[in-house]
Amino acid sequence: MLMSLFNEAISATCLIEIPLLGRKYTWTNNQTPPLLERLDWFFSSVNWSAAFPNTFATSLVRDTSDHSPCVISISTTQPRSNVFIFANVWLEHRDFKEEVEKAWLTMVNASDKARKLTAKFKILREAQKDWSGKNPHLQLQ
Amino acid sequence: MNHDDNNVLWRVLCWNVRALNSDTKRGPVKAKIVEANCDIIYLQETKTETFNELFLKIFCPAGFTSFFFKSAIGTAGGLITIWKSSKFSGKVIDVSDFALTIELQSLHNGDSWILSNIYAHSFREGKIEFLSWFESFFVTQNKTWLVAGDFNLIRKKW
Numbered sequence: 001m002l003m004s005l006f007n008e009a010i011s012a013t014c015l016i017e018i019p020l021l022g023r024k025y026t027w028t029n030n031q032t033p034p035l036l037e038r039l040d041w042f043f044s045s046v047n048w049s050a051a052f053p054n055t056f057a058t059s060l061v062r063d064t065s066d067h068s069p070c071v072i073s074i075s076t077t078q079p080r081s082n083v084f085i086f087a088n089v090w091l092e093h094r095d096f097k098e099e100v101e102k103a104w105l106t107m108v109n110a111s112d113k114a115r116k117l118t119a120k121f122k123i124l125r126e127a128q129k130d131w132s133g134k135n136p137h138l139q140l141q
Numbered sequence: 142m143n144h145d146d147n148n149v150l151w152r153v154l155c156w157n158v159r160a161l162n163s164d165t166k167r168g169p170v171k172a173k174i175v176e177a178n179c180d181i182i183y184l185q186e187t188k189t190e191t192f193n194e195l196f197l198k199i200f201c202p203a204g205f206t207s208f209f210f211k212s213a214i215g216t217a218g219g220l221i222t223i224w225k226s227s228k229f230s231g232k233v234i235d236v237s238d239f240a241l242t243i244e245l246q247s248l249h250n251g252d253s254w255i256l257s258n259i260y261a262h263s264f265r266e267g268k269i270e271f272l273s274w275f276e277s278f279f280v281t282q283n284k285t286w287l288v289a290g291d292f293n294l295i296r297k298k299w
Binding site: 054 | 156254298
């Protein structure tokens, strides 16, 4: 009951929840087995989110209290994603095959075949990033 | 993604410390504040009736000299919001049974924000009373507002 009242109250205020990264619970009753709950919450107004779109919370190790200390970081810029994205349009480029071959044939020192394969993929990924970076028309819009 | 990048403008430590009124607690609290590398501190359940600059020095690293607090009643509750005086100037906007709301202004660029430090009751009637206050206090406003603390409420069951 209280849970839905809380959620309704949040909706009514238009406050936006600030995500807590890497932790589901912020409180324990320290019993065995422990009861774990998320009791600590962070919200921002719509204006805040517009001013600081990259506001998020993380936590520190809990020791002296039954609550985890949480740290809200406030930033205007979105963290740059480091995810590698393959664009299908690359396949149609005349240099593509040559670029892949060049990267794939790079010598790697690895103790076993699995590591060697991983190392080759890593080199290929970086090479593709470089190559597409130098050719703006190859980048995703 | 790197979540601890240099783009972070400032950090707020938000923590229900479960009492500052014992000597054994103050060292660990100071250590956490240092670890948080923050500019603003929200503490809940301080169980402390009064604060002054000398007392602050015991559990806060250097630089945290500005603060507003709400007294604990006996040894229950209590809130304090502390900030680096080199970065912000502050004034109290509202003090209620559940929250300490202040306005901080950046000494760097003059921008200002409203910050609410929350500590809600843990008993059922108190929770209902809190929710009705919460809804009316934060109802659609156009301020640049950050609300954080111990709500003593869950949003979903795991």
